[in-house]
Amino acid sequence: MNESLLRELVPAVIGVLVRRGADFAAAEDAVQDALVEAVRRWPDDVPQDPKGWLVTVAWRKFLDAVRADTSRRRREELVEAEPVPVPDPGEAADDTLQLYFLCAHPSLTPASAVALTLRAVGGLTTRQIAQAYLVPEATMAQRISRAKRTVSGVRFDQPGDVATVLRVLYLVFNEGYSGDVDLAAEAIRLTRQLSARTDHEEVAGLLALMLLHHARRPARSGSEGRLVPLAEQDRSLWNTRLIAEGVEVLQTALARGRLGEFQAQAAIAALHVDARTVEETDWVQIVEWYDELVRLTDSPVARLNRAVAVGEADGPRAGLAALAGLDPALPRHAAVAAYLHERDGDPVTAARLYAQAARSAPNIPERDHLTRQAARLNAQLRS
Structure with a gap:
């Protein structure tokens, strides 16, 4: 079947x-x-x-x-x-596009919008969605039921907001894999479906971003699920077919001259996968794309990632200067600061910040990676 x-x-x-x-x-x-x-x-x-x-x-x-x-x-x-x-x-x-808009209705919470999209547009069962999000099936059933009640009075032919739909799909993609459903692959499938039904450059931008990120997936984990940072990944494991497709989709979207945040993110991802080695990465151009992304979104996360790129393009002190104006409570702020301090020759501060970052890591692989970084520097300081 x-x-x-x-x-x-x-x-x-x-x-x-x-x-x-x-x-x-x-x-x-x-x-x-x-x-x-x-x-x-x-x-x-x-x-x-x-x-x-x-x-x-x-x-x-x-x-x-x-x-x-x-x-x-x-x-x-x-x-x-x-x-x-x-x-x-x-x-x-074809009512698929209307269903996308309905399931990503502004009155829904992001979690409810994601669950309803996976069920009504993706065709997943409640059990599959619950397993993917590591919650009891009864909990997910209640979430979906509440979401359906919320949108039950919405007219099916009302125009929807593409930006909201894209954010929901991006949330699905970022969940990655758990249970028996590969949510990253499911998000790509749904975004392809949306791309076939609407002529929108940001839909293409999101699809390109997903493809380019997904292409690196085989190299992201080492033995026993250990996280492998981009700089240390075996690039021969990257999926060149997905990279070629992602670049082609992105180039077509950029040619329309209506830049959006997902196109800017995809352009950054494309520059990373274009480099045959980490040393060949065009960090100057990546900074320029982050400047565009910050202009479009004014996102603190974009500014944080820009600080890393500045540190690579202009040196760690320039990166630390770019980081200085950001809220230290920002997720992964301590990890970025640790990396830049280590590159600037301050292992004491870097070790402390790596340990701090590990305590607030959003997942186990990232926590273990940051803990190992702190342990590595502390071992060097003792020797």
Whole structure:
């Protein structure tokens, strides 16, 4: 059975049910029930028209749910008036883009928007999403239910905000991998899908950024999951096919002359993967792109990363000067300061800052890496 095909069909089938009169929450539930039925039956009997099969079964599931709920008068009338709806030309319409906008609605929290996108657009089960985010299935089910209730009154044809959708997809990508779902690969799949449905340079910018980052994934971890910094990665492990695709997508987006933050981030990533060795990295141009990114976003995180690039381009003291104006409470501030102080010949301060950074690291591999850096410098100071 082609699980990928099933997941790709989910948004289109939800769209058909919504246009027939089902509200979003009921349509999404019915489609999930139809997917369960497909998993059970398709291995032995794959239909010639998978989408049509899913629409038929999902609509039947929806009608069954309506009949069981006699308190909903409007839906009862819908059942009596149209027990077996005839497909209309509009059923060939592509509702995926509207679903993206609905699932990334501004009224939702980022966590809820991500969960709803993975379920309604990505076609993942609640169990898969819960495993990916390392929370109990019941907790994720409640989160998804609340999200569906929040957007249940939103008109399906309302225009959406592409920037909000991109932020949700970026959040999915940054979760990486856990459970039995590779969220980075899933985010790339969904962004490809979005890119095919909307002509927007920032969608292309995000896709390029994901591809270029994902290309380095095989080299990011060493034995036993140890984090390998970019400067120490075996570049022969990088995926050259993804790099070539990412660069091509980025160049096409940049040629349109409407620069956005994801294009700027992708340009920085492209400069990193373009260098055959760490010594060949064009840090001067990377600083220039960070200047553009700061201009576009005024993001403290962009300024922090810019300080690293300045330290490489103009020396560690210049990097420390760029770091001086930033809030020390900023995530990874201590790690950046430690790196720059070490390069500036101050191992005592660097060791202290590495240890401080380890205590606030966002994940175990990063914590262990920073702890090893502190231990390495302390061992050198004792010798």
